[in-house]
Amino acid sequence: MNADYGAPTELAGPLQQRRALYQPRLPPCLQGATVRVEYGDATATIDPTGAHAVAQAFPRTYGQRLVTFLAPDGTAGAGKAVDERPPIRVGVVFSGRQSPGGHNVVWGLHDALKAYNPQSILYGFIGGTEGLFANKTLEITDDVLASYKNQGGFDLLGRSIDQIRSSKQVSAAMTTCQDLNLDGLVIVGGVTSNSDAAQLAETLVQKNCKTKVVGVPVSLNGDLKNQFVETTVGFDTVCKVNSQLISNVCLDAISAGKYYYFVRLMGRKASHVALECALQSHPNMLIMGEEVALSKLTLMEVINKICDGVQARAELGKHHGVLLIPEGLIESIPEMYALIQEISNLHNNNVPVTEIPTQLSPWAAALFQFLPPFIRRELLLHQESDNSAQLSQIDTEQLLAHLVEAEMIKRTKEGRYKGKKFSSVCHFFGYQARGSLPSNFDCDYAYVLGHISLHMIAAGLTGYMATVANLKDPVHKWRCAAAPLTAMMSVRRHLRGPGAIPIGKPAIHPSPIDLKGKAYELLREKASSFLLDDFYRTPGGIQFEGPGSDAKPITLTIEDQDYMGDIEMLKLYLDKVRARNPVAFCCLSRVSNYAKTTNEFTYR
Numbered sequence: 194m195n196a197d198y199g200a201p202t203e204l205a206g207p208l209q210q211r212r213a214l215y216q217p218r219l220p221p222c223l224q225g226a227t228v229r230v231e232y233g234d235a236t237a238t239i240d241p242t243g244a245h246a247v248a249q250a251f252p253r254t255y256g257q258r259l260v261t262f263l264a265p266d267g268t269a270g271a272g273k274a275v276d277e278r279p280p281i282r283v284g285v286v287f288s289g290r291q292s293p294g295g296h297n298v299v300w301g302l303h304d305a306l307k308a309y310n311p312q313s314i315l316y317g318f319i320g321g322t323e324g325l326f327a328n329k330t331l332e333i334t335d336d337v338l339a340s341y342k343n344q345g346g347f348d349l350l351g352r353s354i355d356q357i358r359s360s361k362q363v364s365a366a367m368t369t370c371q372d373l374n375l376d377g378l379v380i381v382g383g384v385t386s387n388s389d390a391a392q393l394a395e396t397l398v399q400k401n402c403k404t405k406v407v408g409v410p411v412s413l414n415g416d417l418k419n420q421f422v423e424t425t426v427g428f429d430t431v432c433k434v435n436s437q438l439i440s441n442v443c444l445d446a447i448s449a450g451k452y453y454y455f456v457r458l459m460g461r462k463a464s465h466v467a468l469e470c471a472l473q474s475h476p477n478m479l480i481m482g483e484e485v486a487l488s489k490l491t492l493m494e495v496i497n498k499i500c501d502g503v504q505a506r507a508e509l510g511k512h513h514g515v516l517l518i519p520e521g522l523i524e525s526i527p528e529m530y531a532l533i534q535e536i537s538n539l540h541n542n543n544v545p546v547t548e549i550p551t552q553l554s555p556w557a558a559a560l561f562q563f564l565p566p567f568i569r570r571e572l573l574l575h576q577e578s579d580n581s582a583q584l585s586q587i588d589t590e591q592l593l594a595h596l597v598e599a600e601m602i603k604r605t606k607e608g609r610y611k612g613k614k615f616s617s618v619c620h621f622f623g624y625q626a627r628g629s630l631p632s633n634f635d636c637d638y639a640y641v642l643g644h645i646s647l648h649m650i651a652a653g654l655t656g657y658m659a660t661v662a663n664l665k666d667p668v669h670k671w672r673c674a675a676a677p678l679t680a681m682m683s684v685r686r687h688l689r690g691p692g693a694i695p696i697g698k699p700a701i702h703p704s705p706i707d708l709k710g711k712a713y714e715l716l717r718e719k720a721s722s723f724l725l726d727d728f729y730r731t732p733g734g735i736q737f738e739g740p741g742s743d744a745k746p747i748t749l750t751i752e753d754q755d756y757m758g759d760i761e762m763l764k765l766y767l768d769k770v771r772a773r774n775p776v777a778f779c780c781l782s783r784v785s786n787y788a789k790t791t792n793e794f795t796y797r
């Protein structure tokens with residue numbers, strides 16, 4: 194953590210300093226010190242069959258009404274005079290993992306709080322949830338914020354475990370809220386942190402604690418997505434950074450023509466980051482967890498699918514390529530999921546790690562033994578706070594590369610494959626993107642959410658999440674709202690339909706890729722072209738000024754964009770070139786990629 198608070202010094206790089214000067218944009222309704230609060234319909238949950246369980250678990254906070262924030266009647270900025278607005282005391286905690294833009298939530302909250310009443314106070318909890326439990330605070334001031342505006346990471350306050358769940362943790366959090374006499378507590382994080390925020394809100398209401406609990410959707414995973422939340426802060430930046438890296442390795446692969454890149458991307462259970470990066474960079478293959486789970490593909494079926502792709506490319510004389518996988522793929526393969534579940538149950542029963550392999554069922558033990566030693570070791574690591582495997586630590590890309598190589602050797606021996614020897618280079622593009630300078634979109638979105646959080650607390654809302662709709666449009670068209678956390682909850686079940694058995698408590702669960710959605714449909718349409726044509730796209734680094742600086746995630750904006758229309762145009766052109774001169778094709782596809790990137794379509 195940086196203790197050297199203050200304006201960026203001469204030690205800061207020029208871009209870092211320039212970014213600190215960027216002023217995030219606000220929609221008209223947030224441009225004054227107060228807002229008009231409009232209450233809408235009462236809510237149930239997004240999971241109708243789980244509504245009863247949610248209502249039982251959250252008796253005081255279930256069913257609350259939707260809320261919209263509008264500019265005060267008359268001109269924006271009108272409303273109560275400052276002396277009619279009592280100062281507000283708020284605490285903010287980074288509960289989830291670092292995600293670019295998180296600092297701007299704190300900045301937006303601070304600015305809104307001071308505009309509301311300059312005597313208001315904002316405390317940041319140092320060291321994440323551990324700091325909240327131990328009441329370790331830093332008062333957030335203009336000076337403190339100066340070095341962190343529009344900067345990546347979470348180092349202003351730091352983070353620890355994403356958990357406010359056990360009764361000890363909940364009661365420590367409540368004691369801190371009471372000791373600091375907080376009117377509001379803002380919890381920044383993804384699905385897990387916001388589920389915990391809902392529980393804390395409910396408990397505080399039941400215990401007559403006045404502190405209002407508000408959640409803010411910040412997570413690089415992009416999986417906190419539902420009818421109220423369009424995307425999370427950090428997803429855009431992380432996808433842009435990774436897409437640039439992927440396009441770099443695509444060009445490296447095609448230049449050397451002798452190896453395959455196997456790239457694993459963060460995003461936990463859902464494949465949102467992988468899908469967005471594929472649409473931005475056009476790698477040859479993407480194996481999505483949701484597809485594998487739906488088709489119940491076994492590990493060897495996944496391997497065969499990849500090998501078939503390698504073989505099809507070899508028939509065109511191509512011995513290079515780029516394959517993307519999400520970190521959650523391993524859990525989507527049915528037999529691997531069952532093995533991970535067995536290991537998890539043994540962990541929960543406090544079986545020592547060294548004894549877990551001996552206590553697996555016979556089939557799980559056989560699968561475990563079949564896996565390379567490094568994967569066995571990684572599968573046994575301690576679990577995450579939500580009891581899932583530590584997906585960031587499991588080198589699934591290396592497992593796949595290892596098994597693909599073995600299968601290609603087998604196919605060669607059997608005379609089914611006649612191409613060059615298969616070879617691979619593996620990467621995990623994960624942690625390196627989390628500290629990136631946030632894109633303009635993430636800077637604006639986070640700053641706006643910070644403002645909304647203050648207005649939620651001022652309106653006395655608790656157990657709500659700050660939300661923004663119309664994100665695909667320019668900021669002045671964004672709609673600011675608050676949605677009850679319980680409305681986003683569902684209950685997991687063993688089976689579907691009438692006899693379904695609920696498992697676990699109601700929670701906000703990660704949303705998977707919509708396999709009926711437009712983004713997925715477009716990817717499927719182009720899958721064979723991506724596989725064979727090396728139609729790599731170079732998005733380049735994040736642009737902060739000039740053309741491209743307002744670019745948003747493709748998966749968010751796809752409804753409006755004629756993105757695939759552009760691809761069609763390019764594809765027709767490339768098909769013509771290939772028919773005339775197959776050898777020139779590879780190079781020309783690269784030139785055309787440049788044209789696509791710069792939007793200069795000058796085909797002759």
Ligand SMILES: O=P(O)(O)OC[C@H]1O[C@](O)(CO)[C@@H](O)[C@@H]1O
Nearest residue numbers: 290413414459460461520584585
């Ligand atoms: O920082 P940690 O605790 O290693 O967490 C890693 C996990 O956090 C995330 O970056 C965000 O949820 C995941 O993609 C990843 O599995």
